[in-house]
Amino acid sequence: xxxxxxxxxxxxxxxxxxxxxxxxxxxxxxxxxxxxxxxxxxxxxxxxxxxxxxxxxxxxxxxxxxxxxxxxxxxxxxxxxxxxxxxxxxxxxxxxxxxxxxxxxxxxxxxxxxxxxxxxxxxxxxxxxxxxxxxxxxxxxxxxxxxxxxxxxxxxxxxxxxxxxxxxxxxxxxxxxxxxxxxxxxxxxxxxxxxxxxxxxxxxxxxxxxxxxxxxxxx
Amino acid sequence: xxxxxxxxxxxxxxxxxxxxxxxxxxxxxxxxxxxxxxxxxxxxxxxxxxxxxxxxxxxxxxxxxxxxxxxxxxxxxxxxxxxxxxxxxxxxxxxxxxxxxxxxxxxxxxxxxxxxxxxxxxxxxxxxxxxxxxxxxxxxxxxxxxxxxxxxxxxxxxxxxxxxxxxxxxxxxxxxxxxxxxxxxxxxxxxxxxxxxxxxxxxxxxxxxxxxxxxxxxxxxxxxxxxxxxxxxxxxxxxxxxxxxxxxxxxxx
Numbered sequence: 001x002x003x004x005x006x007x008x009x010x011x012x013x014x015x016x017x018x019x020x021x022x023x024x025x026x027x028x029x030x031x032x033x034x035x036x037x038x039x040x041x042x043x044x045x046x047x048x049x050x051x052x053x054x055x056x057x058x059x060x061x062x063x064x065x066x067x068x069x070x071x072x073x074x075x076x077x078x079x080x081x082x083x084x085x086x087x088x089x090x091x092x093x094x095x096x097x098x099x100x101x102x103x104x105x106x107x108x109x110x111x112x113x114x115x116x117x118x119x120x121x122x123x124x125x126x127x128x129x130x131x132x133x134x135x136x137x138x139x140x141x142x143x144x145x146x147x148x149x150x151x152x153x154x155x156x157x158x159x160x161x162x163x164x165x166x167x168x169x170x171x172x173x174x175x176x177x178x179x180x181x182x183x184x185x186x187x188x189x190x191x192x193x194x195x196x197x198x199x200x201x202x203x204x205x206x207x208x209x210x211x212x213x214x215x216x217x218x219x
Numbered sequence: 220x221x222x223x224x225x226x227x228x229x230x231x232x233x234x235x236x237x238x239x240x241x242x243x244x245x246x247x248x249x250x251x252x253x254x255x256x257x258x259x260x261x262x263x264x265x266x267x268x269x270x271x272x273x274x275x276x277x278x279x280x281x282x283x284x285x286x287x288x289x290x291x292x293x294x295x296x297x298x299x300x301x302x303x304x305x306x307x308x309x310x311x312x313x314x315x316x317x318x319x320x321x322x323x324x325x326x327x328x329x330x331x332x333x334x335x336x337x338x339x340x341x342x343x344x345x346x347x348x349x350x351x352x353x354x355x356x357x358x359x360x361x362x363x364x365x366x367x368x369x370x371x372x373x374x375x376x377x378x379x380x381x382x383x384x385x386x387x388x389x390x391x392x393x394x395x396x397x398x399x400x401x402x403x404x405x406x407x408x409x410x411x412x413x414x415x416x417x418x419x420x421x422x423x424x425x426x427x428x429x430x431x432x433x434x435x436x437x438x439x440x441x442x443x444x445x446x447x448x449x450x451x452x453x454x455x456x457x458x459x460x461x462x463x464x465x466x467x468x469x470x471x472x
Contacts, residue, residue, distance in 0.1 A: 050367050052400060081281040085424040107284045128368070
């Protein structure tokens, strides 16, 4: 019984991993420069009707990009509040031409210059469950409680990042990330979850790849 | 497992001192007590999960980044608006009055050069326009209904704009929309609160980007900037010229 439990745990740990594919496109091979006083912002797209890029994912990518580097990444909510209402889902610019027109509003242009935001990284995508199987039953009674069964589900994270240069109003590159993984819950009296951290893997992959676009010295 | 001695004594007296010719041990008594109480607790918890949900919409609403319209405004937000409780379904009550009042104050404060807030109809309007806001309706959509994995909130506002003579310039039905994805371990109340905050922020967007585009208001603003004193005819047409006292003055434009 003990050996069987150990075998199940080992199998679960090996199986609940995520695999990630990353593609990138750059307009230039030289790294992008970010001056010491300049900063960037990572924003999520939320205009689609049936999904949105979570704030947790944007913040995660921002943290990965700013970790151990000189890159200054402004928190998304702080940026959206500072520029309210121009980056709300209803009116957020979908392309650089629209952004350029928005910046004709003097208040907006002055604020952008004041905050010295040089690059915008737009994230678009979501993490969702594509398949699930199995079942788990739990019961409680005078004699005790327990869960029995086995269930699994597959998660998929698909995201794309686009880097905008606000000085030249040019797109500097794109990164796309696809991450899949299977999670399990094994019920052997107590439920043993083995969760594949698919969104986290996508975040780390995306953050590191976008960070590689920039000439970021290690702090 | 051991229970306090007093509890065991009481239980022994209740069940009798003998069971199948043997004295009941403390462990057997303990298991029976725990089992009965667990069952009662389970039933109470199950019943507690039913019933209606009341939530208060929270959130902070930033001041917008915009150039104000060249107007002074009085905004009437009556107690019905400030204390508004929406009932989009039989089992959900949403207290959005305080949050929408905060949003209106913040956004309209930047939309006009000067803003006066009142809670009842003023006798004299000493600003360029009077704006009266009311809630026309609130609706929600949940994943259980739409199968989309998101919570949605629609809020519809009715804004009446009058000039300083209390003549109606325009009536504007302004819908606002907010959504948030459902997330593991997030309660329905929290998700609806978040979606409502997004909807209120969207209402702020509409006030900044679309307010000056309301056709009748845009015409009035245009006429005012050109120095004319007419309000557009948005009510029933005026009566015959010899009845309307101001008809000749208006036709001098």
